[in-house]
Amino acid sequence: MKIHFIGIGGIGVSALAQYYLQKGHDISGSDLAASEITNFLASKGVKIMIGNMAENIQPDFDLVIHSPAVKTENPELLQATRYKLQTKSYPQALGELTRQYKTIAISGSHGKSTTTAMIALILIKAGIDPTVIVGTKLKEFGNTNFRIGKSNYLVIEACEYDGSFLEYSPQIAVITNVDKEHLDYFKTFANVKKAFKDFAKKVPADGFLITEKNLPVKASPVGVAFGLRPRDAKKLKLQVPGKHNIYNALAALAVARILGVKDEVSFKALAEFNGTWRRFETKEVKIKNLKLKIVSDYGHHPTEVMATLKAAREKFGKAKIWCIFQPHQKQRTYYLFKDFVKLFRTIKIDQIIITDIYDVAGREEKNINEKVDSPLLVKKIGRKHVQYMPLEAAEKFVKENIKSREVLIIMGAGDIYKLFDKF
Numbered sequence: 001m002k003i004h005f006i007g008i009g010g011i012g013v014s015a016l017a018q019y020y021l022q023k024g025h026d027i028s029g030s031d032l033a034a035s036e037i038t039n040f041l042a043s044k045g046v047k048i049m050i051g052n053m054a055e056n057i058q059p060d061f062d063l064v065i066h067s068p069a070v071k072t073e074n075p076e077l078l079q080a081t082r083y084k085l086q087t088k089s090y091p092q093a094l095g096e097l098t099r100q101y102k103t104i105a106i107s108g109s110h111g112k113s114t115t116t117a118m119i120a121l122i123l124i125k126a127g128i129d130p131t132v133i134v135g136t137k138l139k140e141f142g143n144t145n146f147r148i149g150k151s152n153y154l155v156i157e158a159c160e161y162d163g164s165f166l167e168y169s170p171q172i173a174v175i176t177n178v179d180k181e182h183l184d185y186f187k188t189f190a191n192v193k194k195a196f197k198d199f200a201k202k203v204p205a206d207g208f209l210i211t212e213k214n215l216p217v218k219a220s221p222v223g224v225a226f227g228l229r230p231r232d233a234k235k236l237k238l239q240v241p242g243k244h245n246i247y248n249a250l251a252a253l254a255v256a257r258i259l260g261v262k263d264e265v266s267f268k269a270l271a272e273f274n275g276t277w278r279r280f281e282t283k284e285v286k287i288k289n290l291k292l293k294i295v296s297d298y299g300h301h302p303t304e305v306m307a308t309l310k311a312a313r314e315k316f317g318k319a320k321i322w323c324i325f326q327p328h329q330k331q332r333t334y335y336l337f338k339d340f341v342k343l344f345r346t347i348k349i350d351q352i353i354i355t356d357i358y359d360v361a362g363r364e365e366k367n368i369n370e371k372v373d374s375p376l377l378v379k380k381i382g383r384k385h386v387q388y389m390p391l392e393a394a395e396k397f398v399k400e401n402i403k404s405r406e407v408l409i410i411m412g413a414g415d416i417y418k419l420f421d422k423f
Contacts, residue, residue: 358414
């Protein structure tokens with residue numbers, strides 16, 4: 001088949017494109033800008049077009065799959081409609097795949113990428129050989145977010161945004177946690193909780209639902225609660241720091257036990273796991289004779305930022321820790337403004353620089369844009385060690401003032417990762 005992807009640079013969409021490429025289909029795709037992901041796909045033989053244009057759509061395409069972020073007025077989507085081509089959203093297309101496999105779907109407000117990776121690596125070590133679609137890059141997968149397997153098991157990261165995960169049909173579902181996230185879509189925390197309850201109901205009567213023991217989620221299938229059981233937690237030897245990663249590992253362990261994987265195999269796989277792209281990704285660098293530890297982290301929700309910074313303090317002890325944080329999306333910053341203020345007032349980090357909010361195309365509202373920005377956030381935090389700086393000024397300030405053996409955390413889900421590459 002000839003399959004075209006609109007928004008192929010997205011982390012989930014790109015994985016699905018790789019799946020169909022591996023299955024021998026003719027794949028093309030477009031995105032608004034070139035990226036590491038589009039360059040990688042091009043190297044694998046995918047036809048990449050930069051920009052969304054009607055002429056990218058050919059009348060002989062068998063299927064057009066689009067990112068959930070693509071609007072109905074998108075010129076490529078409109079052209080596909082004119083040609084009467086079959087179109088599906090990414091969640092719809094992935095949902096069809098989940099019904100062809102024994103699917104393990106990992107959801108949750110935080111930790112789903114790491115937990116998905118942990119489960120995948122346990123199953124690989126156990127010889128189960130799953131196909132995997134995860135929302136981050138893994139070194140074990142050749143620095144990509146996809147792996148083709150030979151078994152009938154599919155492990156996927158199931159995102160709740162836009163109700164995407166309600167398209168999936170898992171045999172085993174994991175809910176790591178439920179938090180006030182994606183309020184630009186859900187509007188209220190009550191709606192977030194309802195979505196996760198609806199996801200839990202997607203599990204069949206002979207399936208398994210794995211949740212943290214304190215979550216208010218109930219469903220008809222067999223439920224498995226995970227928590228900080230002293231016996232299991234003591235056996236875990238993780239390279240990734242933080243209490244939150246212990247919880248992620250315990251969820252992965254619960255899945256492994258359901259599938260009959262021996263504990264010694266699971267513990268060994270978890271001990272060897274060294275993290276994912278931009279989840280506490282740590283490098284030692286030398287700048288002008290200074291020896292520094294640089295951490296890149298994707299955290300952008302107050303809960304995630306808190307977990308990462310606490311883990312950094314535990315890992316690096318009394319070392320001076322710097323953090324450059326790029327808030328992600330004005331709507332998220334607006335809805336969680338008080339949580340961000342509380343977080344940065346209380347977290348024990350020596351020097352914090354908050355840079356400009358990263359705008360997310362198609363997901364911002366004008367009235368909110370006028371109500372929130374980083375200087376206002378810093379003003380409300382009201383602490384001397386928390387400053388606002390544009391990104392270039394922050395880079396210059398840190399390079400001029402950081403000292404040897406200090407730690408720099410570069411955090412956010414936008415383009416701040418480019419600063420990590422610079423250092």
